[in-house]
Amino acid sequence: MQSIDNFNFDGKKVFVRVDFNVPLNDKFEITDDTRIRRALPTIKKILADGGSVIIGSHLGRPKKGPEAKFSLKHIVARLSELLGQEVKFAEDCKGSVAEEAVAELKPGEVLVLENLRFYAEEEGKPRGLAEDATDEDKAAAKKAVKESQKQFTKDLAKLADVYVNDAFGTAHRAHASTALIADLFSSENKMFGYLMQAEVDAVEKVLKTAQKPVTAIIGGSKVSSKITIIENLLSKVDNILIVGGMAFTFAKAQGGRIGSSLCEDDMIETAINVMNKSKELGVNLVLPTDCVAADKFANDADTQICDDKNIPDGWMGLDMGPASCAEMAKVIKDSKTILWNGPAGVFEMAKFQEGTKTIAEAIAEATSNGAFSLIGGGDSVAAINQFGLSDKVSYVSTGGGALLEMIEGKDLPGVKAIRG
Ligand code: AMP
Secondary structure (H helix, E strand, C coil): CCCHHHCCCCCCEEEEECCCCCCECCCCCECCCHHHHHHHHHHHHHHHHCCEEEEECCCCCCCCCCCHHHCCHHHHHHHHHHHCCCEEEECCCCHHHHHHHHHHCCCCCEEEECCHHHCHHHHCCCCCCCCCCCHHHHHHHHHHHHHHHHHHHHHHHCCCCEEEECCHHHCCCCCCCCCHHHHHCCHHHEEECHHHHHHHHHHHHHHCCCCCCEEEEECCCCCCCCHHHHHHHHCCCCEEEECCCCHHHHHHHCCCEECCCCCCHHHHHHHHHHHHHHHHHCCEEECCCEEEEECCCCCCCCEEEEECCEECCCCEEEEECHHHHHHHHHHHHCCCEEEEECCCCCCCCHHHCHHHHHHHHHHHHHHHCCCEEEECCHHHHHHHHHCCCHHHCCEECCCCHHHHHHHCCCCCHHHHHHHC
């Protein structure tokens, strides 16, 4: 596989697929530019070699063609500021507008193309179907867009000599610019960017070449959204810590009284299977034993520490209790490889952040003692940032869905398209 470090981009025009799907406020100002910053090393390497960079990205979820609020022109000024040079903009991602802008692009220059998702062909999904469309109409529309997607992909590919994918956040989508386009470049002329490579390496360090003991901490609100991850991890880890709202489904599955805590009754059977499977495999499944229970879902609620399996009616567990915090922290500090996804309580409210903070601090301590730690998924990343610990862990992933699918054991189309 071609590597960006070994490639000399001198004189090349390079299509770089990035994920600049950044949050904007109502004045179209960027409120968090992490995704742009994380793509800078790739862009800078190409420019330093004497290549020119053609940036392709999506922004938001346009559903009816061009819309000003989803225009990538909103990111041009920030990118220019971060790179310290002028950045050009093409008001279309393909066709004569894009081709002319690319033709004028000189070595060392950067061009941002307009939002790729202004075309339905990027995602390959039909748009604008009538509400009363029949299944036949839908199938015909799908076929038509798949057909025109081939030409769209060719139109993008012909803009460049080299294809670089640095859009890990979109790597779980088999879209024109994230996967299909790679087939139109020879294996020497397509590669991961630095961010994509780092993300893939981090996950593989946890799932494939991990140093033991390996600990996964899975939290958040729902068992149902994390069950595939839990099942895939059971054969790969030594310890699995289940925290957050989802732990109450496990408490109920063991016959506990959980008051009005979060619970998915249709996942109780699944929770029992997970507990049995972990025993079978010799995996240490750690569940919280106590919680901070509240009389309402609010920061000014009255609270009491309860046994996780004996919560009074009308009370709900919104955070881990002190005994659970101590036990979880010990397991984490004894680990050599750590994966964390999902908070241990309603950390957005100061009153219920202790469990999540304890986990973040234990991971930081384990990391300072030589463990490798990967933090991923929107809420755990928000938490680690909130506690100011993001530079005390080994790797903070930029990928939400993409990271989770990789941990579930799926082959990501964007990764496969380059690596085979
Ligand atoms: P998820 O989106 O499934 O990863 O869950 C993240 C959300 O779970 C966060 O917004 C937390 O506030 C919430 N959460 C964590 N623990 C609990 C709990 N014990 N009860 C209710 N919500 C929780």
